[in-house]
Amino acid sequence: MSSEWPLWEVFIRGQHGLNHRHVGSLHAPDAELAIRHARDVYTRRNEGVSIWVVPSAQITASAPSEKGPLFEPANAKVYRHPTFYDIPDEVGHM
Amino acid sequence: MYAQMVKSEATNEDPEMLAAFQARIDAGERIEPKDWMPEGYRKTLIRQIGQHAHSEIVGQLPEGNWITRAPTLERKAILLAKVQDEAGHGLYLYCAAETLGVTRDDLTEQLLSGRMKYSSIFNYPTLTWADIGAVGWLVDGAAIMNQVPLQRTSFGPYSRAMIRICKEESFHQRQGYDLIRKMAEGTAEQKAMAQDALNRFWYPSLMMFGPSDKDSVHSTQSMAWRIKINTNDELRQKFVDQTVPQAKFLGLTIPDENLKWNEDKQGWDFSEPDWSEFYEVLKGNGPCNTDRIEARQKAWRDGAWFRDGLMGHAKKAEARRNAGRIAAE
Numbered sequence: 001m002s003s004e005w006p007l008w009e010v011f012i013r014g015q016h017g018l019n020h021r022h023v024g025s026l027h028a029p030d031a032e033l034a035i036r037h038a039r040d041v042y043t044r045r046n047e048g049v050s051i052w053v054v055p056s057a058q059i060t061a062s063a064p065s066e067k068g069p070l071f072e073p074a075n076a077k078v079y080r081h082p083t084f085y086d087i088p089d090e091v092g093h094m
Numbered sequence: 095m096y097a098q099m100v101k102s103e104a105t106n107e108d109p110e111m112l113a114a115f116q117a118r119i120d121a122g123e124r125i126e127p128k129d130w131m132p133e134g135y136r137k138t139l140i141r142q143i144g145q146h147a148h149s150e151i152v153g154q155l156p157e158g159n160w161i162t163r164a165p166t167l168e169r170k171a172i173l174l175a176k177v178q179d180e181a182g183h184g185l186y187l188y189c190a191a192e193t194l195g196v197t198r199d200d201l202t203e204q205l206l207s208g209r210m211k212y213s214s215i216f217n218y219p220t221l222t223w224a225d226i227g228a229v230g231w232l233v234d235g236a237a238i239m240n241q242v243p244l245q246r247t248s249f250g251p252y253s254r255a256m257i258r259i260c261k262e263e264s265f266h267q268r269q270g271y272d273l274i275r276k277m278a279e280g281t282a283e284q285k286a287m288a289q290d291a292l293n294r295f296w297y298p299s300l301m302m303f304g305p306s307d308k309d310s311v312h313s314t315q316s317m318a319w320r321i322k323i324n325t326n327d328e329l330r331q332k333f334v335d336q337t338v339p340q341a342k343f344l345g346l347t348i349p350d351e352n353l354k355w356n357e358d359k360q361g362w363d364f365s366e367p368d369w370s371e372f373y374e375v376l377k378g379n380g381p382c383n384t385d386r387i388e389a390r391q392k393a394w395r396d397g398a399w400f401r402d403g404l405m406g407h408a409k410k411a412e413a414r415r416n417a418g419r420i421a422a423e
Binding site: 033 | 128129130175179182185186197198255258262401402404405407412
């Protein structure tokens with residue numbers, strides 16, 4: 001018999017003002033119970049102020065093999081960084 | 095150690111891919127679930143993480159045994175929190191194993207059928223309240239020895255689970271030491287119970303690290319893959335060196351007449367545990383093997399209607415929501 005509960009990805013906001021961050025996954029029959037389980041599994045020591053759960057099957061991820069085409073173009077664009085530009089000392093902090 | 099004698103799987107793959115993979119590990123990169131990995135790496139990790147997860151879950155049983163009999167409400171609350179943590183640790187690890195392509199049901203089935211193991215230590219009984227102290231102090235102490243270096247293991251999800259577990263594990267060891275200290279400083283009878291617990295748990299704790307693996311090919315492969323960081327002997331020595339002064343502070347005696355400070359190695363010499371006992375326990379002939387597996391089988395069986403009921407409810411609720419949506423369109 002396999003009626004395994006579906007898998008959910010859990011995201012927790014650690015403190016007010018921070019992003020929700022992926023902390024792990026768990027099995028639950030529905031979203032409501034996924035939140036309750038996430039409370040028990042991932043916030044036993046006040047680790048969070050808010051929880052998101054998302055069905056794992058709903059997540060689309062980039063393929064590791066696409067790492068080059070996806071991210072390498074940014075490598076060549078050094079002019080996007082402030083350190084690319086020389087500002088004379090006399091100008092002061094900028 | 096919660097994963098004992100994990101055999102590494104042979105790998106038969108393109109040498110170029112293998113070399114590139116090894117180079118990533120040597121460079122300290124983390125391997126993530128969707129990355130290419132040798133089949134042997136995947137299988138060995140499933141076995142190791144699965145065994146580790148099973149140990150956390152079965153490890154709840156010897157301690158759960160004392161929840162209703164804890165001597166004070168505070169001790170009961172502490173023990174409940176600890177046992178709940180063990181459940182959490184099991185869940186972090188199962189999820190890490192599942193990223194490698196094995197299902198939770200499959201892992202559960204393998205535990206219940208005895209095809210996958212859990213740590214030998216949980217096949218020993220907790221006969222007195224002092225044993226609960228010894229479990230926290232020695233068993234969790236030994237587990238930490240292994241888990242701290244595994245935070246740097248090469249497989250990302252395993253490493254992240256270990257980081258989370260290590261944050262919580264220190265509470266486990268400290269509450270155990272605190273408990274046994276209260277008894278060691280109590281009446282003569284209480285102190286005798288503490289000594290008795292140390293006597294019974296000392297050698298089984300040393301066995302947790304597994305037999306010497308100096309010449310083991312499996313260990314060599316696992317260390318190259320960084321899913322094993324130290325040898326069993328290194329960790330055992332570290333554990334003894336850490337524990338001897340702690341026992342001395344309590345006024346308790348380590349049950350080993352060969353225990354002697356070795357100035358040259360700056361560590362303690364100690365007796366090996368009885369490895370024939372270890373192999374018997376692994377074979378299923380320890381004092382509690384049958385009880386432990388039966389308890390897990392019963393929990394799985396008795397929970398089936400509940401798991402199915404919640405799933406049935408979730409499906410119906412979803413169908414109702416969909417029907418509502420269609421009616422509204």
